[in-house]
Amino acid sequence: MPSLALLVCWCLAASAADPPIRSDLPYAVAFPPQPARFVRVVIHATAGGDPCLDELEVYGPQGKQNLALASRGAKPSASSCITGYPQHAIEHLNDGRYGNDASWIPGPHGPHWAQVELPQPAEIARVVLSRDRHRRYADRVPIRFEVQLSADGTAWTTVRKVSTTAAPVAVRVGAGDFAGVVPPPPPPPRVAAAGSDATRVDELSAPLRDEHGLPNLALGPGAKPAASSLLPSYAIHQIAHLKDGRRGNDHSWISHGEPSWAEIDLGDVYWICHVALGSDSSRRYTDRAPLRFSVLAATEHHADSKAPTWSVVYRHAGSPVHVRTSFRFKPVQARWIRVAIEATNGDPARIDELEVFGQKAPIPAEKLGPLAPAGASVSADSDAMLQYAWLGEEHAWLKAFGRADLSPRLVPYNGRVKEYPRHVGDDRLPLPPLSTAPTLDGKLDDPCWAEASRGVARVADPYDFARGPLVSTAVQAGWRGDDLLLAIRTDRLLSSHVAVVSRTDGQSCGVLAWTDKGLVFNTYRADGTLSRTQPVDGAFDPTLTACEARLPLAWFAGCRELGLRIGLGLGGRHTAPAGRPVEFAFSSLGVAEVGACRAGLFEVRVRAADKPVRLRGNVADLADGCAIAPGQTKLVRVRAEPGPIGPQFQLALEEESGERFVLHLFRYDPLGRTLGLMDEMLDRLAGKGLDVSRERAET
Numbered sequence: 001m002p003s004l005a006l007l008v009c010w011c012l013a014a015s016a017a018d019p020p021i022r023s024d025l026p027y028a029v030a031f032p033p034q035p036a037r038f039v040r041v042v043i044h045a046t047a048g049g050d051p052c053l054d055e056l057e058v059y060g061p062q063g064k065q066n067l068a069l070a071s072r073g074a075k076p077s078a079s080s081c082i083t084g085y086p087q088h089a090i091e092h093l094n095d096g097r098y099g100n101d102a103s104w105i106p107g108p109h110g111p112h113w114a115q116v117e118l119p120q121p122a123e124i125a126r127v128v129l130s131r132d133r134h135r136r137y138a139d140r141v142p143i144r145f146e147v148q149l150s151a152d153g154t155a156w157t158t159v160r161k162v163s164t165t166a167a168p169v170a171v172r173v174g175a176g177d178f179a180g181v182v183p184p185p186p187p188p189p190r191v192a193a194a195g196s197d198a199t200r201v202d203e204l205s206a207p208l209r210d211e212h213g214l215p216n217l218a219l220g221p222g223a224k225p226a227a228s229s230l231l232p233s234y235a236i237h238q239i240a241h242l243k244d245g246r247r248g249n250d251h252s253w254i255s256h257g258e259p260s261w262a263e264i265d266l267g268d269v270y271w272i273c274h275v276a277l278g279s280d281s282s283r284r285y286t287d288r289a290p291l292r293f294s295v296l297a298a299t300e301h302h303a304d305s306k307a308p309t310w311s312v313v314y315r316h317a318g319s320p321v322h323v324r325t326s327f328r329f330k331p332v333q334a335r336w337i338r339v340a341i342e343a344t345n346g347d348p349a350r351i352d353e354l355e356v357f358g359q360k361a362p363i364p365a366e367k368l369g370p371l372a373p374a375g376a377s378v379s380a381d382s383d384a385m386l387q388y389a390w391l392g393e394e395h396a397w398l399k400a401f402g403r404a405d406l407s408p409r410l411v412p413y414n415g416r417v418k419e420y421p422r423h424v425g426d427d428r429l430p431l432p433p434l435s436t437a438p439t440l441d442g443k444l445d446d447p448c449w450a451e452a453s454r455g456v457a458r459v460a461d462p463y464d465f466a467r468g469p470l471v472s473t474a475v476q477a478g479w480r481g482d483d484l485l486l487a488i489r490t491d492r493l494l495s496s497h498v499a500v501v502s503r504t505d506g507q508s509c510g511v512l513a514w515t516d517k518g519l520v521f522n523t524y525r526a527d528g529t530l531s532r533t534q535p536v537d538g539a540f541d542p543t544l545t546a547c548e549a550r551l552p553l554a555w556f557a558g559c560r561e562l563g564l565r566i567g568l569g570l571g572g573r574h575t576a577p578a579g580r581p582v583e584f585a586f587s588s589l590g591v592a593e594v595g596a597c598r599a600g601l602f603e604v605r606v607r608a609a610d611k612p613v614r615l616r617g618n619v620a621d622l623a624d625g626c627a628i629a630p631g632q633t634k635l636v637r638v639r640a641e642p643g644p645i646g647p648q649f650q651l652a653l654e655e656e657s658g659e660r661f662v663l664h665l666f667r668y669d670p671l672g673r674t675l676g677l678m679d680e681m682l683d684r685l686a687g688k689g690l691d692v693s694r695e696r697a698e699t
Contacts, residue, residue, distance in 0.1 A: 020167035021143060024135035026057070026128045029147050031159040033061045033125040036149035039068065040115035040156065041129060045144035045233030047166035050082070051112055052140035054103040056093045057128040058116060066128075068094045073119035080107035090114075099134035117153065124149060127160075138169040144233065165235060169528060180502050180509030181524045182577040185495035185570040187282055189514055189544060206245045206353045210274055210326075212367040214357040218243040218337075222267025223356075229256035231348055242354045247324060248282035252352040255341065261305055262351050263338035269299055272358035273331040273368055275314070277339060278324035279350045283463075283571065288350035289320030292343040295327055297334035305340040319388030320345040322463060324353070328370060331363045387465035394670055395462035395469045395573070401644045403470065403666065404460035405574040425650070426580060427455035428662050430587030431564065432609045434478040434485060440548045442541035444476075444487045451607060452478040452487070454592035455582035455663065459572025461494055470668050473568040475499070476592065477584055484551045484564065486512075486538075493544045494571030500578045501551060504563045508556040509578075512549060514540065519549055560586050585659060589613045589628075594635070597647050597667040602638040604651060604663065607631075614656040622653070638665060645673050 021027045039058050043051045056076070058068035068074045076093040081104060088105040093114050095102060106112040131141045144163045148156040209215050217223060225242035231254040241251045242262055253262055279289040294305075295314040302309045313329040337356045341349045398404035402424035410420050430453055438446035454476045462469035473490040488499060498519070502509035510523040519536040538549030553559060563586070567579025588611035594603045606615060608628040616625045621636045628634055640647035646669035653661045682692045 018162050018164040020165045021141055022167045023131040023138040023141045023169050024133055026130045026133070028126055028128045029160050029162060030126045031147065033123045034149060034159065035121050036124045036151060037118050037121040038115060038150040038153045038156075039118070039124060039127060040113050040148040040150070041127065041142075041145055042111060042113045042148060043142045043145040044111070045142075047139065047141040047143050047236075048234070049140045050106055050108065051142050052088070052100070052103050052105045052131050052137070053093060053114055053129050053142075054098050054100065054132055055096070055128075055130055056114055056116055058118070058124060059126040059128065060123045061125045063126055066096075067118055067122055067124075068116040069096050070094045071096065075117040076104075076115070077117065078104060078106060078114045079112050080109070081105070082107055098130065098132075100132045100137050101134075103132065105140065121151065135169065138166070141166040143235075180500065180506035180578055181526055181528055182497075182500055182509065182511060182567075183524060183528050184284065184577050185497040188493045188495050188571065189516070206247060206355055210276075210357045212274075212369055214274060214359055214363070214367055216355050217266050217270055217272075217358055218264045218354055218356045219245055220266065224265045224267070225253075225262070225354070226265065227253055227255065227262045228260045230254070231256050237350070242351060245353070247278060247352045249280040249285050249350070249352065250282075252280065252350050254288060254350045255348045257348050258344065259305075259340065259342050260349055261338050261340045262354055263336055264354055264356050265301070266335050266337070266356065268360075269333050269335045270358045270360055271331045271363050272297060272313075272334050272337060272356060273363050274326060274328050274357035275337060275339075276324055276326045276353075276355040276357070277321065278352050279320070279322050281323045281352055283323060285350075286320075286322055286573075287344075287346045288348060289322045289345045290316070290339070290341050290343075290349050290351070291320045291345050292317045293339055293341040295329070296336075296338040296340055297332045298336045298338070299334060301336050305338060310338065324355075328368070331358070331368070391462045391465055391469050395460050397645050397670070397673070398460055398470055398668075403458050403645065403668070405572065405576070405580070407574050408576075423580075424648075424664055424666075425662065426457070426582060427664055428583040428585070428660075429453040429455050429477075429591050430589040430655075430659070430661055431584035432478050432587060432590035432607070434480045435609070437480055438485060438487070438548055440538045440550060442539040442547050444489060444546050444548060448478065448480075448485070449476050449487050450605075451590050451609065452476040452485070452592065453584065453590050455566075455584075456593075456666075457568035457580035457582055458666070459494070459569030459575045459580055461492070461572055464492075467492060468668075468670075471569060471572060472668075475566050475568060475582055477564075477566065477582075478590070479553065479586070482553050484553055484556070486549045486551070486566070487546070488549075488568070489546045490568075491545070494569065497570040497577075497579075498547060500565075500567030500570065501556070502565050502567075503556055503559050504565045504583050506565070506578075508559070510555065512536065512551070514544070514547075519547070521551065521555070585661075587613075587655065587659060588630075589615065589655065589661075591653065591661060591663060593663065593665060597640055597665070600640045600647060602640055602647075602649060602651075602665045604636045604638055604665070605633060606636060606653075607633040616654045618650075618652045640665070640667075645670065 057066045076090050078090045081090050082088050087101040092102045093104045127147050146158050146161045148158050150156045225239050227239045236250045237254040242253050294312050296310040297313050298310045300309045314327045400421050434448040434451050436448045438448050456474045458472050460469050461471045471491045476487040496514045497511050499512040510521045519538040521534045521536050523531045525531045540547040564584045566582045569575050570579045588609045590607040592605050594605045613628045619638050638649050646667045649665045651663040686692050
């Protein structure tokens with residue numbers, strides 16, 4: 001048995017050089033060999049959330065056999081286990097299977113530990129653990145833990161302490177056999193106020209000045225951040241991140257519970273009229289958003305936010321502040337600016353950046369912008385709160401009826417919830433040849449697009465009341481010569497990742513992305529790092545809602561046989577980094593919805609390009625088959641079916657060759673749904689003898 005002093009020195013030396021841990025790779029922890037029967041890993045901190053292990057392996061000095069396998073008689077145990085998730089169980093610690101679906105997650109209350117009892121004592125020299133070797137998840141990675149050994153399960157000796165960081169990992173996306181590697185989508189570019197230009201969000205950098213030219217004093221050399229508390233054990237959440245110039249969850253502060261406060265000491269007294277803050281401006285997380293808070297200003301500091309030295313310049317009790325939001329008020333003189341938080345939409349508050357704008361001299365009126373009255377308050381029953389509630393409910397309707405993605409974390413729960421709503425499905429369409437090439441100017445007005453097929457991907461972005469929670473992105477596609485031609489139009493761009501283009505199996509995968517220098521096509525290595533960036537012929541319109549692009553088909557080897565996948569809606573809520581797919585198979589046929597659903601009818605254009613096509617479908621016009629000559633276009637009218645959130649129809653088409661396609665026709669109609677529910681309620685009330693004539697007249 002090594003001496004205690006030797007072990008302590010060895011552990012300290014080793015921990016100083018602990019390499020980063022990857023969620024998808026085995027992480028080996030070595031130490032001087034010693035006998036033991038019980039091996040325990042005590043986890044003190046993770047990269048986010050409660051820890052998860054998909055396997056705990058134990059090796060002797062020779063390192064050839066995993067002594068911890070259940071098949072060898074080893075028995076697992078743990079401090080606790082999360083309930084309601086059958087894929088997370090204590091027995092998964094040593095069942096020999098990898099991946100999130102065969103892993104262990106403890107209950108919510110620590111301390112957390114996992115251990116294995118060997119069938120008999122053995123020399124132990126190395127422990128290997130991993131989070132998810134299938135690379136579906138990269139959270140819950142242990143970053144601070146210790147390995148303990150025991151002969152009897154009572155007296156424990158710590159043989160190694162590890163303190164490291166989690167290496168970035170691009171998780172595998174999609175389901176089934178999709179083999180593409182796509183990193184998480186970055187935020188979208190911003191459109192200038194005049195709508196004539198776009199500006200890059202440089203890694204979510206905080207602005208040096210606001211739109212009126214006032215400097216961000218929080219980034220000044222004399223400014224210092226402070227806070228009432230800090231969530232412990234998370235390196236990415238620090239008080240210093242309140243003014244590090246970077247926004248997003250990975251550069252944020254999180255309190256250790258409410259009430260809490262965060263503040264900036266500007267180092268001197270300035271005139272202040274504008275404060276901006278966000279919870280996670282990268283939109284990766286929507287929890288921890290401040291819901292009720294006050295902006296305070298002071299020239300004399302006091303720890304108590306209720307002290308008379310503080311003056312309230314703004315109060316907020318409306319919708320949660322998820323992304324960077326500006327709060328303007330009548331100029332005040334202050335050295336300290338504090339945000340005093342009373343409540344959030346869940347868990348302790350997070351602020352990713354606290355920006356303070358002002359100057360030494362009094363601020364002229366032209367630099368103020370629209371102001372809130374002194375001590376302005378947004379009440380809890382304000383329009384903002386009602387709008388937030390409406391967005392939440394509409395998002396729930398979209399998820400319940402398959403028009404928006406669900407959280408991938410949802411699993412069967414306690415036998416009561418055995419299955420969650422399924423997405424209605426994705427479009428699969430023919431990819432026709434185009435007779436002419438478009439002018440790639442982002443206008444989408446070229447005649448060739450009337451020959452292309454058109455599919456739609458729908459995702460949720462439940463943050464903008466004016467535009468609603470549903471985001472539809474349509475792609476028109478065709479080919480000419482050796483090129484794939486794409487025209488994409490969206491309600492709003494949710495990421496600078498415009499589309500993920502690959503074969504249908506995910507091979508030859510890359511990201512069509514917006515940059516301030518033009519469109520590019522990025523490909524990534526298996527570990528998620530950027531492999532290559534290639535410029536793309538194409539352009540966006542000034543509003544960043546429409547673009548055209550030309551991609552060489554040679555970039556997608558084998559696509560003529562396997563087809564192409566266009567992933568859209570990147571950045572949508574719960575949408576995978578590869579997007580919702582629209583698939584295309586090479587054909588002489590073009591299929592596209594034309595216009596919107598009117599009077600209960602959808603209209604679909606079907607066109608034969610260079611070869612005759614015989615087509616069958618599940619609508620009256622195509623039920624007996626329809627021959628379409630080369631160059632001929634047929635307009636098919638489709639009677640809509642009443643859907644729970646709008647008219648819909650799943651159009652199924654089949655070519656004579658047996659090739660099948662599907663187009664999901666849908667019009668989102670929340671008003672129609674609400675009025676329909678009102679009519680049903682009035683019918684029930686009338687059935688009970690109540691007079692509802694006035695109510696019927698109003699609806």
